[in-house]
Amino acid sequence: MELKMPMTIATKQDILRIQREVRDYDVLVVQNNVRKTATQSPIPLSAGLKDLVQLNQINLNEKNVSKKLIKQLEKTLKQVILFHMSFATEPSDDVNQKLIAWFRKEVDPKILLNIGIQPTISVGAVLRTNRTQYDFSLRKHLQNSQKDLVKALRGE
Amino acid sequence: MNSYLVAFGIGISAAILSILLYLLWPRPKKNKATSASPDIDLAAIAEKKSMEVFNDSFREELRNRGRLHFEKVISENALFLQQDLRLTTSELNTFMKDEIQKVLKDEFSKYEASITSARDIALESIKKTQEVIDQQRTQLEQQMNDQAAEEKQRLIDRFEKNMADILNHYILDAIGGEIDLTDQLEYIFQSLEENKKAILEDVKNGA
Numbered sequence: 001m002e003l004k005m006p007m008t009i010a011t012k013q014d015i016l017r018i019q020r021e022v023r024d025y026d027v028l029v030v031q032n033n034v035r036k037t038a039t040q041s042p043i044p045l046s047a048g049l050k051d052l053v054q055l056n057q058i059n060l061n062e063k064n065v066s067k068k069l070i071k072q073l074e075k076t077l078k079q080v081i082l083f084h085m086s087f088a089t090e091p092s093d094d095v096n097q098k099l100i101a102w103f104r105k106e107v108d109p110k111i112l113l114n115i116g117i118q119p120t121i122s123v124g125a126v127l128r129t130n131r132t133q134y135d136f137s138l139r140k141h142l143q144n145s146q147k148d149l150v151k152a153l154r155g156e
Numbered sequence: 157m158n159s160y161l162v163a164f165g166i167g168i169s170a171a172i173l174s175i176l177l178y179l180l181w182p183r184p185k186k187n188k189a190t191s192a193s194p195d196i197d198l199a200a201i202a203e204k205k206s207m208e209v210f211n212d213s214f215r216e217e218l219r220n221r222g223r224l225h226f227e228k229v230i231s232e233n234a235l236f237l238q239q240d241l242r243l244t245t246s247e248l249n250t251f252m253k254d255e256i257q258k259v260l261k262d263e264f265s266k267y268e269a270s271i272t273s274a275r276d277i278a279l280e281s282i283k284k285t286q287e288v289i290d291q292q293r294t295q296l297e298q299q300m301n302d303q304a305a306e307e308k309q310r311l312i313d314r315f316e317k318n319m320a321d322i323l324n325h326y327i328l329d330a331i332g333g334e335i336d337l338t339d340q341l342e343y344i345f346q347s348l349e350e351n352k353k354a355i356l357e358d359v360k361n362g363a
Contacts, residue, residue, distance in 0.1 A: 106349075122328040143320035
């Protein structure tokens with residue numbers, strides 16, 4: 001069964017971080033079991049992991065679930081479709097989630113985004129798959145509109 | 157003409173003076189012993205008589221008369237000579253004046269012609285120079301206009317060629333970091349929608 005990725009997990013780094021968190025969680029669960037304190041102090045989860053376990057209805061407290069999840073995450077990492085997207089500034093989480101939502105809905109649910117910063121873009125974004133680069137920047141838009149701009153300048 | 161008259165007068169006077177001197181000049185006495193013949197005696201007698209007629213006082217009288225006549229002739233001739241000289245001088249002055257005027261007139265005419273010619277040549281030269289300058293000025297003007305038009309066109313072409321970058325640069329300067337990515341999402345999604353088919357194709361082909 002494939003893992004469903006929540007919108008809060010948008011990048012490859014998010015999956016790697018969740019992996020580390022699950023691993024840490026597993027260690028803590030073991031420690032709590034040894035100390036008999038599991039019910040007294042619940043381990044706090046990150047938003048990504050919380051959404052992941054809720055979306056996939058996973059109980060991390062069950063035995064071997066953490067290890068299974070880590071393996072599934074490793075498998076997912078191998079299966080994901082990785083897109084790179086560059087912006088002029090660091091996008092907010094909200095923007096990231098909206099973008100990943102669009103990609104997963106319109107293109108493929110396994111898509112992850114690597115976010116980069118490229119100040120020369122100024123306005124817009126540049127999307128790079130492993131086959132093509134799509135320039136959605138203002139510069140490209142102006143270059144595409146050069147003939148119209150020249151016509152406008154000449155008053156034609 | 158006057159000079160001929162003066163010379164003639166002087167010649168006449170010289171001839172008269174020569175005759176008088178010949179007549180009045182004393183002759184040497186001949187020796188009686190050597191004249192033995194009657195002819196010679198006659199001659200001697202004649203000479204004696206003539207000597208009696210032409211005695212010293214008579215000779216002195218003739219000499220005085222000759223001197224007076226000579227002085228009169230000389231005085232008259234000097235007067236004529238003076239008049240002729242004055243007339244000649246006057247004519248000579250007139251002649252010289254006329255000649256000098258003629259020569260000066262000719263020289264001035266030549267000089268004027270030369271000046272006129274030089275002026276014409278100078279004017280012609282100035283005119284040609286002016287024409288050359290005008291021609292060069294026109295060429296230079298045309299050349300500068302062409303270069304200006306060429307430069308203008310080159311600037312326009314470069315501006316049009318790099319217009320996207322220039323506008324992008326100015327927009328970037330103008331907005332700086334003012335535009336939030338959230339405001340750009342609509343444009344980004346619109347671009348994604350426009351390229352959705354190509355992106356799907358990429359994924360299908362192993363993105």
